[in-house]
Amino acid sequence: MMHSVPKTMTAVLLTGHGGLEKLVYSRDVPVPAPAAGEVLIKVTACGMNNTDVWVREGAYGTEDDPSAVSTWRRHGNTLTFPRIQGTDTVGHIVAVGEGVDRARTGERVMVDFSIYNRDDDSLADIDYMGHGRDGGYAEYMALPAENAHVVATDLTDVELATFCCAYLTGERMLERARLAAGETVLVTGASGGVGSAIVQLARARGAVPIAVARPGKEAAMLEIGAEAVVTRGQGDLTEGVEAASGGRPIDVVADLVGGPLFNDLLKILRPEGRYT
Structure with a gap:
């Protein structure tokens, strides 16, 4: 027509x-x-x-x-x-x-x-x-x-109409970090547009995403594919990630927050891991 x-x-x-x-x-x-x-x-x-x-x-x-x-x-x-x-x-x-x-x-x-x-x-x-x-x-x-x-x-x-900018940003981040199947990626700001895209794009690669999100977003993160969720602002971040990952090394940090989290994220990242 x-x-x-x-x-x-x-x-x-x-x-x-x-x-x-x-x-x-x-x-x-x-x-x-x-x-x-x-x-x-x-x-x-x-x-x-x-x-x-x-x-x-x-x-x-x-x-x-x-x-x-x-x-x-x-x-x-x-x-x-x-x-x-x-x-x-x-x-x-x-x-x-x-x-x-x-x-x-x-x-x-x-x-x-x-x-x-x-x-x-x-x-x-x-x-x-x-x-x-x-x-x-x-x-x-x-x-x-x-x-x-x-x-x-x-x-x-x-x-x-929610896809293009957020998913393009997330895809470029994971490309730069060379995230591979079987690796574990820690995603900060995971409940936002780019963060939720990274969680899903990581799963599509066969990687294991662990989400850091604000209180009240835990169930939503698990629903879209997060292996586990660390609630931001509740307890020590390093300890929370170790518990959430079951002791698995963190191969990649996809950081959408920065600021005061930055130093802890570098400590959480395994030797020769990648930060994006």
Whole structure:
């Protein structure tokens, strides 16, 4: 069935750095036209990242002044206002640009939000949709066709919209740490988006995840695959991890908290273990 694309849409516009007053809900934003090699999707769900908040606040600082107003991409900034934020986007293709197979119309897709400015594997010049170009806080979004990945799953669009940023971060952490099947990984901040992703991604690798989480999250951690849970702030962390692991060495620490936990985590890590 062909989808009738309107000329205007509702969207949330970021109009500058600052508080929530810089987000403007508008009903008459022009619907983008897909350029050559692009598709237009009707957005059905879009997650919110802390990156969206920090970019709005200009909270990334600089090397010389951590309190300076600065956005995510400090070298060669691509953020202009107004900007439609929103990275973790799911939707259906409703139109295609020149050079894209019209048969793609109607596909249910998940958006890879990365803007790859180089042809190699380096991430030194990477950008993202919602920063360098408009994202998914709108009814429609145009993007490169290769960034629209078909999904076939029973998960809802809302569930899928929690995946991309958190799971991408977790996957990169475990790749860097070279987590292998049979190894034990300790995950701090395990009840958050990235932490819960790491627990599941570790299981998918055949590794054994032990979660460190705040009180009240223990059952949820076990449900998604944690072997055991250490409740943060209750007793000595080193002793808690040793009990939870049954004395198994901790091969990898995937740390999403840092701060005062850092020294204990280094002590918990086995000799020649990996910290990410």
